[in-house]
Amino acid sequence: MKSVIVTDIERPRAELVEQLEQLGVATVHEAMGRTGLVGTIVAPLQQGKCIAGSAVTVLCWPGDNLMIHAAVEQCRAGDVLVVTTPTPSLAGSFGELFATALAYRGVRGLVTTGGVRDVRELREMGFSVWAAAQNAQGTVKNTAGSVNVPVVVGEVVIRPGDIVIADDDGVLCLAPEDAEAVLEASYARVAKESEARAAYLEGKLSLDHNHLRPKLEELGVSYVPQAELDRA
Incomplete structure (x- = not known):
C-alpha cells in the first residue's frame, strides 16, 4: 500500500471512552471474553495511570520517526497515539519534545512497539507512555510511512478511531461499535466482583x-x- 496520511477519521463518543477508562484494562478484557489485549510487547513507563482514548495510528519505518512528526498534526484532544513499525525496531523514536507537542493538543498518551527516550522528563511532565523499550538510540527522518491506517500491535490489529485503554495491567483495544455491549458486560462483572x-x-x-x-x-x-x- 502506498504511503498515506488519513485526515478525517471517525472518533468514538467521548462519554463511552470516559466510562471505559474508569473500568480499566483487566475488567474490560474479561468483559470482552478475554480478548483485545496487545500482550506483553509494551509496558507502562509510569505507575498508577489509566488512560483511554481514540487511536491515531502511525506506521513508521524502523529507525525513522518522520511519520510521528506528520501524525502530530492529525491528533486531537482525547486521542492516544499508537506507533509501530513493519519489522521490530527499539530505537528511541519518541521523547520529551514530541510529548510536549502532543500534550498541548490534549493527547492522552502514547503506545509504541518501539523505544522512547527522555524518560525522566516524560515522567516529570506526566505524559503517559506504554513502550517496548527505553532507549536513547536516535532516529532519522528519511522514509515515508502512513498515518491513520490499520496497524498490528502485538496480538491485535488497531484501527484508527478504535478505543485504546491502557493502565498498569497493559494495553487493550476495542472497536467503537462494540463499546456499549462491552460496557454492559463490564458493569455486570464489577457487580459480581463486589459481591x-x-x-x-x-x-x-x-x-x-x-x-x-x-x-x-x-x-x-x-x-x-x-x-x-x-x-x-
Missing part, C-alpha cells in the same frame, strides 16, 4: 464462593494429611 469481595471480607473462601470444590473432585484432586504422604 465476591464482600464475601471474602467476611472470611468466605473463594473455593466455596465460586463453587470450585466439585471441580477439584472431578479433576481427581484429593486432600491428604502430611503423615499419609510421609508413609507413602
Whole structure:
C-alpha cells in the first residue's frame, strides 16, 4: 500500500471512552471474553495511570520517526497515539519534545512497539507512555510511512478511531461499535466482583464462593494429611 496520511477519521463518543477508562484494562478484557489485549510487547513507563482514548495510528519505518512528526498534526484532544513499525525496531523514536507537542493538543498518551527516550522528563511532565523499550538510540527522518491506517500491535490489529485503554495491567483495544455491549458486560462483572469481595471480607473462601470444590473432585484432586504422604 502506498504511503498515506488519513485526515478525517471517525472518533468514538467521548462519554463511552470516559466510562471505559474508569473500568480499566483487566475488567474490560474479561468483559470482552478475554480478548483485545496487545500482550506483553509494551509496558507502562509510569505507575498508577489509566488512560483511554481514540487511536491515531502511525506506521513508521524502523529507525525513522518522520511519520510521528506528520501524525502530530492529525491528533486531537482525547486521542492516544499508537506507533509501530513493519519489522521490530527499539530505537528511541519518541521523547520529551514530541510529548510536549502532543500534550498541548490534549493527547492522552502514547503506545509504541518501539523505544522512547527522555524518560525522566516524560515522567516529570506526566505524559503517559506504554513502550517496548527505553532507549536513547536516535532516529532519522528519511522514509515515508502512513498515518491513520490499520496497524498490528502485538496480538491485535488497531484501527484508527478504535478505543485504546491502557493502565498498569497493559494495553487493550476495542472497536467503537462494540463499546456499549462491552460496557454492559463490564458493569455486570464489577457487580459480581463486589459481591465476591464482600464475601471474602467476611472470611468466605473463594473455593466455596465460586463453587470450585466439585471441580477439584472431578479433576481427581484429593486432600491428604502430611503423615499419609510421609508413609507413602
